[in-house]
């Protein structure tokens with residue numbers, strides 16, 4: 001293990017600066033806070049003056065809704081107080097690291113969990129893209145964790161190991177930028193006999209992998225050596241299932257022996273599927289990552305660890321070196337725990353209808369957090385200092401066996417008996433019994449957003465993190481392409497976030513104590529994400545229902561208080577929009593992002609909250625439902641055209657459609673009514689709802705494709721609107 005040191009008198013490897021808008025943001029926040037105080041006063045007044053039970057109930061509902069909005073706005077200001085951007089000076093790196101031997105080792109973890117939801121071919125592409133990093137290959141080890149325990153995935157990787165011997169030298173000699181073969185062959189590369197040749201090899205590999213996928217198992221005709229044959233025998237024993245099987249660890253490439261077709265060393269490539277048993281919890285991805293930490297410690301124990309999801313391939317071969325520009329400064333910054341690259345996606349449709357880019361979450365807010373303690377960990381594209389997994393900077397937690405410690409030096413062949421035996425032992429399902437794994441050591445257990453939770457805990461322990469967001473994205477990933485998938489993912493996040501919110505490591509108490517007010521508040525903003533459902537649902541239903549009953553709940557246009565509402569709404573929305581566009585997006589994408597925020601407020605946020613409470617009460621739990629990465633052709637086409645995909649009879653769509661219909665009814669009613677005095681704001685809100693709901697109406701009425709709104713949902717929702725309207729009439 002090469003030490004990460006920085007010789008004195010070093011050239012500058014990276015620099016940072018505060019964004020110019022910082023001061024504007026701060027002044028602005030002060031003004032907006034005053035407006036919020038005025039609103040509180042206005043609400044208090046309304047509450048005191050309310051004359052009936054009904055008006056009191058309405059006032060208190062609006063007060064709570066606005067309180068939550070104000071709370072979320074306040075926590076979000078932490079992202080705006082000290083935004084910091086960084087730049088690396090890669091050209092100076094070779095002045096600091098003068099020979100290959102001095103590069104620190106890099107262990108890369110790739111997680112996959114289901115060959116049918118995460119096609120092995122694309123996992124292979126991810127692996128090849130990082131195996132081909134511009135970095136000494138003898139320093140790279142790629143570990144693939146297969147929680148699906150699938151021979152199909154192992155087979156795909158055996159093929160990848162063979163293809164890699166040609167692919168790596170091809171990339172390096174031709175200075176290819178897209179080192180995921182799939183991305184490369186989809187780009188407009190210049191054709192030559194060499195590229196033809198390599199493309200043919202890729203196609204051959206692809207056909208093989210796909211036909212094995214179709215068969216559902218690896219039959220003898222695909223096996224070329226006795227060694228391979230032996231590797232698959234374990235699956236042939238009848239008792240092997242994905243929930244119950246012994247660990248499988250296969251070294252597919254060994255750097256010290258295997259060479260590419262040009263005779264250069266290859267990186268290590270290791271396939272592993274940790275042992276699974278129904279009687280032990282496996283902790284989903286966090287469990288997989290901890291098994292990876294241990295197995296890699298036994299084999300290579302590199303000081304830098306990169307975690308990657310199977311659907312996030314490397315888009316820039318220089319990334320590992322760029323990251324070194326931060327790591328080499330470690331002596332000056334001994335608490336640097338991890339370097340997070342943003343999640344950026346390929347294949348988004350032009351206006352990103354599902355807001356899948358999550359631009360604020362993945363690209364804008366981390367800049368703000370970087371100026372505080374550092375960005376949150378987002379599960380993929382993150383380079384860790386291995387040491388962070390063993391306690392805080394000044395409180396080392398010793399693992400149970402010395403070989404797992406960050407300072408242990410491995411000098412045995414990774415394929416040797418001794419190493420393999422130990423690897424098997426640490427990949428066992430009962431290995432973590434009575435140990436600190438998941439609590440004080442490794443990735444933390446207890447939340448479905450193991451990434452957010454682990455990052456938060458690490459920063460609380462005293463580590464810092466850095467946000468690395470170069471112009472050419474370091475990694476590119478897949479997005480969910482149906483509304484149901486997008487919301488399902490968000491729902492899982494909500495469950496995970498609430499698990500943190502209500503744990504003893506809550507961001508508001510433990511967080512503030514450990515990392516200070518502002519930094520903790522950036523985490524609090526996410527911890528409370530699901531409560532956005534309160535104001536969104538209130539605003540979706542209450543103003544419309546009141547409008548239908550002729551009850552005015554906002555100030556008249558002629559009332560000076562009206563301007564307060566107008567200011568609060570326009571300015572908050574305006575600032576979000578401007579920030580969005582400044583950070584390189586479009587108005588259209590911002591519009592869809594805010595629409596998805598509203599949609600989540602009626603779907604994944606409340607349903608995630610429900611699921612969380614079910615889990616607490618011990619009623620059914622879903623666990624980690626994977627986001628599907630497989631694209632149905634028709635569905636893909638609709639996505640590319642920017643058409644919303646409903647299709648599923650999900651209960652989540654019921655509140656959404658109900659609100660959409662109600663807003664339309666209220667808006668039309670208001671339109672026909674002549675005397676609108678005092679109802680303008682409610683008309684505006686209903687109209688805003690209608691504008692946002694256009695794709696929903698289309699899906700209910702105009703479309704006949706498979707992605708339309710299921711009739712059942714439309715009927716239930718329409719009936720609910722009737723019920724709501726009638727019962728509200730009885731209330732006053």
Ligand SMILES: O=c1ccn([C@@H]2O[C@H](COP(=O)(O)OP(=O)(O)O[C@H]3O[C@H](CO)[C@@H](O)[C@H](O)[C@H]3O)[C@@H](O)[C@H]2O)c(=O)[nH]1
Nearest residue numbers: 111112113147284285288309310378379380448449626627
């Ligand atoms: O039991 C499991 C479940 C999942 N995974 C892997 O976890 C990754 C993320 O799963 P995915 O279904 O793609 O979830 P997303 O919602 O797209 O992922 C986001 O949210 C997760 C937390 O909920 C983070 O772990 C991810 O990094 C982040 O990209 C994938 O590589 C899976 O193979 C496992 O290894 N084991």
Ligand SMILES: [Mn+2]
Nearest residue numbers: 309311478627
């Ligand atoms: Mn994913």
